[in-house]
Amino acid sequence: MREQLIHNLRAAYARLWVRVKGGNREPQWLIAEMIIPILTLSAYIYMYKTLEAPPEFTGFVIIGGTMIAFWSNVLWNMSAQFYWEKETGNLEIYFVTPISRMAILLGMALGGIVNTTLRATAIMVAGILVFQVPLVINEPFTALLMFFLTITALYALGMLFASLFLMYGREAWHTANLLQEPVHFLSGSYFPKSLMPDMVQLVASLIPLTFGLDGIRQIVILGKGFSDVWIHLVALTVFIIILLPLAKFALDYMENLGKKEGRLTLRWQ
Numbered sequence: 001m002r003e004q005l006i007h008n009l010r011a012a013y014a015r016l017w018v019r020v021k022g023g024n025r026e027p028q029w030l031i032a033e034m035i036i037p038i039l040t041l042s043a044y045i046y047m048y049k050t051l052e053a054p055p056e057f058t059g060f061v062i063i064g065g066t067m068i069a070f071w072s073n074v075l076w077n078m079s080a081q082f083y084w085e086k087e088t089g090n091l092e093i094y095f096v097t098p099i100s101r102m103a104i105l106l107g108m109a110l111g112g113i114v115n116t117t118l119r120a121t122a123i124m125v126a127g128i129l130v131f132q133v134p135l136v137i138n139e140p141f142t143a144l145l146m147f148f149l150t151i152t153a154l155y156a157l158g159m160l161f162a163s164l165f166l167m168y169g170r171e172a173w174h175t176a177n178l179l180q181e182p183v184h185f186l187s188g189s190y191f192p193k194s195l196m197p198d199m200v201q202l203v204a205s206l207i208p209l210t211f212g213l214d215g216i217r218q219i220v221i222l223g224k225g226f227s228d229v230w231i232h233l234v235a236l237t238v239f240i241i242i243l244l245p246l247a248k249f250a251l252d253y254m255e256n257l258g259k260k261e262g263r264l265t266l267r268w269q
Contacts, residue, residue: 018111037119056222058131060190060191061127062128069119153212156244183207188214
């Protein structure tokens with residue numbers, strides 16, 4: 001058991017190192033990925049200023065853009081990774097190695113978090129310095145706890161999606177494309193979710209990002225505390241408890257099914 005744990009941790013570290021090294025090897029990529037999202041957020045911010053919306057809306061946009069960076073990383077740098085590894089012929093190496101598939105995904109997740117945190121920090125700093133976002137953080141520990149649970153729930157969801165990419169490849173890729181913008185809307189990335197109709201809010205509650213984004217905004221922008229966002233913390237904890245075991249089951253199931261149907265490697269005609 002101890003040796004297996006060490007092997008899995010080493011595998012996770014190896015995937016983390018490759019993700020961090022590969023994601024930052026080109027300085028122009030790093031600069032572009034920091035600047036372009038800020039330009040997108042600027043459009044929403046100036047629109048709210050033109051409409052004379054409350055100043056909190058500027059903070060909502062900045063926090064939303066920061067968290068959307070993590071959602072995009074979950075979709076494309078984690079969920080789709082097994083599909084791209086199959087395209088390049090590396091997937092077979094993973095499956096003949098005596099390690100857990102969850103260890104590989106954990107390394108991808110940790111590496112993605114490091115890279116995305118750099119970009120998200122740039123968005124946050126730009127928002128504070130350029131747009132004078134009003135931050136009122138009365139309980140920093142609660143804010144960190146909310147952020148940690150949100151990221152954990154998102155990457156647990158990414159592990160679940162990875163099983164779909166593993167089995168269905170390009171079809172799941174198109175599905176992720178289809179879901180990207182609706183998730184931006186339903187989670188209230190650029191506006192408070194309380195403005196949406198009750199039925200839409202009910203559907204949005206099925207997405208971990210909705211609770212995390214709303215909770216972080218209430219703590220960081222509105223200055224609320226644990227007593228105001230405890231339901232968000234509970235909801236995110238429930239997501240984690242459900243999604244992690246479900247992701248493990250789905251990965252094992254899809255791997256066995258893929259082996260039976262020969263879908264784990266590319267078939268050359």
